[in-house]
Amino acid sequence: MAMLPYETADTMGLRWTDNAYDLIEAQKLVVTFTGTQEVPVVQVSGLCPRCGDPFTADQVLAAALANGDVLGDQGTDRDMHPDAGSWRRIVVSCECTEPHDGRPAERPHGCGITYVIEIDENSAG
Numbered sequence: 001m002a003m004l005p006y007e008t009a010d011t012m013g014l015r016w017t018d019n020a021y022d023l024i025e026a027q028k029l030v031v032t033f034t035g036t037q038e039v040p041v042v043q044v045s046g047l048c049p050r051c052g053d054p055f056t057a058d059q060v061l062a063a064a065l066a067n068g069d070v071l072g073d074q075g076t077d078r079d080m081h082p083d084a085g086s087w088r089r090i091v092v093s094c095e096c097t098e099p100h101d102g103r104p105a106e107r108p109h110g111c112g113i114t115y116v117i118e119i120d121e122n123s124a125g
């Protein structure tokens, strides 16, 4: 969907996070651990919850956690997961390589959105 303009109004909308959950359920968005214990890295790859373009993004888990409150506490409360200790929130930005109208020159990739996904460290390899 390359004709979709770059998102500027609702860049961190909760709907992108909601869409991401649906994509993960459908296994169209996959999170895998690729780092070490010292430098935990996750690779997120699949379809963007907004533009639908395929992308792959590496996130250093520690850095992602430092930004973990970027979206505030919108509905992803830890009581969803009683065993909250192993659940990590990861902030992901679209990194697709398709063109989107209005994308700033300093952003070579993506359609402008940022969203949060939650992963269970214990269930990931």
Ligand SMILES: [Zn+2]
Residues within 6 Å of the ligand: 001, 048, 051, 052, 053, 094, 096, 097, 098, 100, 110, 111
């Ligand atoms: Zn895109």
Ligand SMILES: [Zn+2]
Residues within 6 Å of the ligand: 048, 049, 050, 051, 052, 053, 094, 095, 096, 110, 111, 112, 113
């Ligand atoms: Zn996108």
